[in-house]
Amino acid sequence: MGTPQSLFPQWMRGFLLAAAAYNILWGVFIGWFPETFFHWVTETVCETPSVITWQGRGVLLMAVIYLTCAIHPGKYWFLILFGSITKIAGAIWFYFAILETEVGKRGAFHLLMNDLIWVPLLLWITYQAYQYKKLKP
Numbered sequence: 001m002g003t004p005q006s007l008f009p010q011w012m013r014g015f016l017l018a019a020a021a022y023n024i025l026w027g028v029f030i031g032w033f034p035e036t037f038f039h040w041v042t043e044t045v046c047e048t049p050s051v052i053t054w055q056g057r058g059v060l061l062m063a064v065i066y067l068t069c070a071i072h073p074g075k076y077w078f079l080i081l082f083g084s085i086t087k088i089a090g091a092i093w094f095y096f097a098i099l100e101t102e103v104g105k106r107g108a109f110h111l112l113m114n115d116l117i118w119v120p121l122l123l124w125i126t127y128q129a130y131q132y133k134k135l136k137p
Helices: 010-032 034-042 051-071 077-098 105-114 116-135
Strands: none
Touching: 010 034, 010 051, 010 116, 034 051, 034 077, 034 105, 051 077, 077 105, 077 116, 105 116
């Protein structure tokens, strides 16, 4: 059995803090400039749906969750799992609802960099945080 430090090392906390900072920046960009984001990612000039602003707010909420998990990984390990699930669900929603199954280079970049690339590492961190929780009283 590992020590608490070996089960949840500092780089995992750092990753969650980086995820929080990344989500803050991305959420502010989407929330304040929804038209710019929508036109860039869809590569069109059609009207921006109002749900894009809510997407930005959701990303900001995830930043708070990642920050909380970085501070208390054993206590809130399940929120890291929730973050992984929202990344997958968000990618599926974005693909069908926003991109309407027509993905250009920018849409693919958005799906990979902002949703799917994070999932494997977040799942690993979830597992480690759960093990950390079991070890801590």
